[in-house]
Amino acid sequence: MDLMPFDELNKFREFVTAYKSEMYHTERERRQFRDDLEEYIEWLLIEAYSYGNVQARADLGLLDESRDYMNPDKIQAAIDKRVADKTAFERLAEYAEDDTSTVEDFQRVAETDATRVYNTAVLDTAEETKIPGIKKRWVTAEDDRVRDAHRWLDGVVVPLDAKFYVDGDSAYAPGGFSDPALNCNCRCEISLIRE
Numbered sequence: 001m002d003l004m005p006f007d008e009l010n011k012f013r014e015f016v017t018a019y020k021s022e023m024y025h026t027e028r029e030r031r032q033f034r035d036d037l038e039e040y041i042e043w044l045l046i047e048a049y050s051y052g053n054v055q056a057r058a059d060l061g062l063l064d065e066s067r068d069y070m071n072p073d074k075i076q077a078a079i080d081k082r083v084a085d086k087t088a089f090e091r092l093a094e095y096a097e098d099d100t101s102t103v104e105d106f107q108r109v110a111e112t113d114a115t116r117v118y119n120t121a122v123l124d125t126a127e128e129t130k131i132p133g134i135k136k137r138w139v140t141a142e143d144d145r146v147r148d149a150h151r152w153l154d155g156v157v158v159p160l161d162a163k164f165y166v167d168g169d170s171a172y173a174p175g176g177f178s179d180p181a182l183n184c185n186c187r188c189e190i191s192l193i194r195e
Contacts, residue, residue, distance in 0.1 A: 015040060016106040038089050041110060045079045045088065048114040052121025059122075059192035060129060071124075078120040088113040108185055115186050116175030122190050123173055126160055133195040134160045138174070141187045150174070150188050157193060 015037070050070060057063040080087055086094075091109050126134050138153040140146045146154070149166045156164060163170040171177040174188035 012040065012044065012110055013103055013107060016103045034093055037092055037106075041088060041092060041113070042079065044110060044114060045117045046075055048118040049075045049078055049121040052118040053125050055118075055189075056122040056125035056192055060126070060131065060134070060194050062129060074121075074124050078117045078124070081116070081120070112175065112184055112186060115188070116173075116183070119173035119175055119190055122192065123160070126192050131194060135193040135195065136160055136173070136190040137193055138164055139189050139191050145185075145187075147182075147186075149182060150186065153188075160192075 053070065054063065088109060092106060122136075126136070135157050136159075137155060137157045138150070140150050140154040142154070153164055153166055158164060163172055167179070167182065169177045169179050169182055171182070173190045174186050175183050177183050
């Protein structure tokens with residue numbers, strides 16, 4: 001599943017393309033771009049968390065559209081999580097400073113972090129329900145872009161508190177491996193199974 005198949009990805013690409021298409025930037029314009037990018041990415045990650053939260057509740061048959069399930073502290077913790085000792089904002093700032101970076105570089109960081117935050121929300125929501133016996137299933141995008149390691153995990157079901165293992169690494173959900181090569185460009189998700 002692409003976490004940004006909706007209009008957000010197109011908006012993100014337009015935003016970064018406009019920045020990268022300019023030949024010359026003043027320091028003020030660069031600073032403004034970084035601020036705008038950080039604000040946009042924070043909004044995007046909040047949306048990813050929200051989608052994960054709703055999907056988890058739907059998987060478990062607990063979705064009550066009249067309630068607000070969002071916990072600002074958990075959302076912020078998911079967004080602020082450091083990967084390879086950097087936050088999403090720090091990684092994006094590096095690309096903003098590098099004149100050789102491409103729109104695809106920005107998109108890769110944004111999509112990878114959206115995947116991680118989405119799956120964090122699914123796990124957080126499942127743990128909050130305290131329903132015994134919940135399991136999770138690894139689900140790929142089922143296309144030719146899925147890496148072999150994740151294709152091998154497709155459909156694997158484990159207990160909620162267990163890790164998925166592949167290529168000598170482990171993760172509780174897509175986007176959570178210690179090896180960035182297993183996280184980068186990942187579009188996988190976990191779905192919940194209630195027994």
